[in-house]
Amino acid sequence: MKNFYRQKLQNLQENGLLRNRKTVFGPQGPHLQADGQTLLAFASNDYLGLASHPDLIRAAHEALDRYGLGAGASALISGHSEPVAQLELALASWLGQERVLHFSTGYMANLGAIPALVGEGGAVFSDALNHACLIDGIRLARPSSLTVYPHGDLARLEEGLSRCEAAEKWIITDGVFSMDGDIAPLAELVTLAERHDARVLVDDAHGFGVLGDEGRGTLSHLGLNSPRVVYMATLGKAAGVFGAFIAASAEVIEWLLQRARTYIFTTGTPPVLAAACVASLERIRQDGFRRERLKQLGRQLQEGAQGLPWKLLPSETAIHPLIVGDNFTVTRIAQALQQQGLWVPAIRPPTVPPGSARLRISLSAQHEPAHVERLLAALRSAA
């Protein structure tokens, strides 16, 4: 057994695919203490810089005193706490959706919701760059047919939809693609869904808080409001806390509450986390300056990266991938950056397609223009 896995690990190492963790000391922020260094980090999904915001911490302290720690049981047994109920109501009213169901994490939301939504005999159409938990949720749903269409390829998607005879069809997509930072063509996807009587599930883990009016996410950014769309987003990224939710019609949400196994058979979320999320929602809505700052930093990075030997993918979001290609080269560059006190994660297969290893530069509203300058200088010297 030991030898079996030692061999497999060695194989990963030989292909430049071994991953490792850094222990972080202290709170999230542009500067992280790790590996005995202070690192200027472009590694986090705390895009708005809310993970250590005093309002959130205060709300968590108060909730801790009032509710203690554990939720006690699953939500349907005795674990549906007042803060989670408040969070669901606040999200639904703010997003203009009939109802919201809170899940422990985004991974759990997709693993539970997709099998519950896609009925027996349902067909699924999935973008090739969808997040791992959408892929796993689709696997668990065991759809009658699965079409993985090339990233953003509407013609291929339509071809599949028009040939499909299933009673129920679902188009499943990231709203903002997690490793590419581009926005899904949701307006076109909704049009195709209308034309072919399909439904759309949007996972907006990276758009919620960052895009749209007051940070309402990718649907708002694109001015979309369709009864065919089920909206999912997470609360551990721009919201700075932990958790996730699905927003939809009252009937869809009631069905998920009855049938999503990762909702039913798991312990309720600690109330303290939901209370912090309620406070985070307030900051997301009111702090437009955080989204402004992200845009400015993004423009600065995009302009500054023009002379580099690698291609920085264009991006309107907080995610700016620098495509390097080779697994070993990307690791070498990440190490060279760390020697200069910078932390930018190297992303390799299977997270991204083979031959497209990249540095995933993620910006936060807490970064300053001087931080971006420092990153650009370090990239130039690593070239």
Ligand SMILES: *Cc1c(COP(=O)(O)O)cnc(C)c1O
């Ligand atoms: C991070 C992520 C998730 C998972 O959310 P967690 O709350 O971290 O489990 C789901 N979908 C996408 C697109 C993500 O990037």
